[in-house]
Amino acid sequence: MSLRGRASKILNSTLALDILCIPVLFLLSFFIFYPFIRGLMISFTNWDGFSQTKDWIGLDNYGRMLADRNVGKIIGNTIIYAVGSTIFQNLLGLSFAVLLDKAIKGKNIARAIIYMPVMVSGLIMGYIWYFLFQEDGGAINEIIIALGKQTVRFLSSGKLTVMLITAVNVFQYCGMCMIIYLAGLQTIPKDYYEAAAIDGAKRTHIFRRITLPLLMPSITINVVLNLIGGLKLFDVIIAMTNGGPGYMTQSLSTMMYQTYFAAKDAGYAAAIGNFMFVVITIIGMSTLFTLRKREVEY
């Protein structure tokens, strides 16, 4: 075989084609894998984020996290943000999708309206709800006063505020959930419903035995995406309360941001980041695998 022929054969092999993957692999290595390892190293030091020197302090940062009483509260908040968002986004998203799957006039308009908040930045959505929930002259308190009741301190009352932030997150991303469920509903073959109707199955029965199992792929995507989204929730919290008052509405993400940029405690911030990484990976992966197992073929 001539040299040219051999060269072109090598160039045409499947291995050579993998050159096309190099840009992506480079990006992931340099901006995800390498920083991850470097973050591990930083978390074992007392580095302040800008000076040249740092001391190796072993697991002290992680010990500090365990000892810090605020951290327990913050983890609790983070779980409420994640689990609360996931449950309500899916319940509402699925209900809206079932409603919109019917042949109703004007359903395209309703679908667009429900989806609209997805287009708005979480930060702006947070500000908009801030105007509504504000204690002093907020739109909702105005109604409460008109009804002759005491104003409610929506944005500074601990658990209630955490739940309200969760609700705003649900309000905003419900539309996304709904669209994914709608797409899933439309892939279910109509003959299944017809066959069930001929057999005289009840509506609730059809929903539980046909719709839900066949929707499993959509449920998997939605649950995993919403869980991760809730665990890393950041901009809505910053907009509505900035994590305050005190640590009351902080999540791990806002806490890490403030530890790094405000408290200049890079080692500790890196430790929080790594902790978050582990939590998100474990929760994300285990949910993914449990839900995937329940998906059926058809």
Place this chain on the structure above:
Amino acid sequence: MKRKNTVAKLLLILISLFYLIPFYVVICLAFKLQSDFSSKWQFPGYLFLQNFSRAWGSGHLANAFKNNIIIVVFSLALIIICGSICSYPLSRYKTRLNKFIYSLIIACTIVPGLTILVPLYQIMVNLHGTSTYWSVILLHLTFSMPLVVFLYTGFIGMIPRELDDAAVIDGLSRFGICFRIIMPLLIPITITVIIVCGVGIWNDYQFSLFFLQKPTMFTVTVQLSMFFQYNRNEINLVAAGCLISAVPLIALFIFLQKYFIKGLASGALKL
């Protein structure tokens, strides 16, 4: 049957009205005078436009919009190029190596950029990348790759292999097939990619907040958060700023609604 639909219709109307409430309140506020103490629920009988001009001017929103457009356009261009070429071998030739590369990329979906913020920031400082366009563009590019590769490999998998075989007979190399045959067929999924990634990048707050700290480099969301901090008491002004920043994407969505919903739905189904 007929009655059931009436109930559903009523429900939909109520839900839609509820979803419009926050938008309605912001619009009311944005057009009101600061000195107007009427109810937040009441639409002003006049249109006070100065809130908008003041928010636009003192919020430096023109510059922020420019920054946003530059970042979104370059990120999207790179996302489309890197994502599509990477997906072709991964989708067509399922060798052991390729399967490994694919799982590695997809596994990164779960890593939020936020968790590795400290080292990322450090790396960017060392590269003199803070407050530059390229740092944020590269980060957006990296963190959208898992989803984009996923969408492209799924789509390429549905293109019939016979097309490749015919091209081989015509004497095209594998690279030739990728660039001349497959690439032009990827337009529908590319629209999905543009919509999903474009909206995310335009609305991004975290990366822009961390990596663009020079005021001239602020994006719309960062600029708005600064504006909010300085004008906390002038709610009407902030509301106008919010409205200016949210309107472009909402308008885009209303005009291109069909493509948005269709693109998202088709993308989601392949997830």
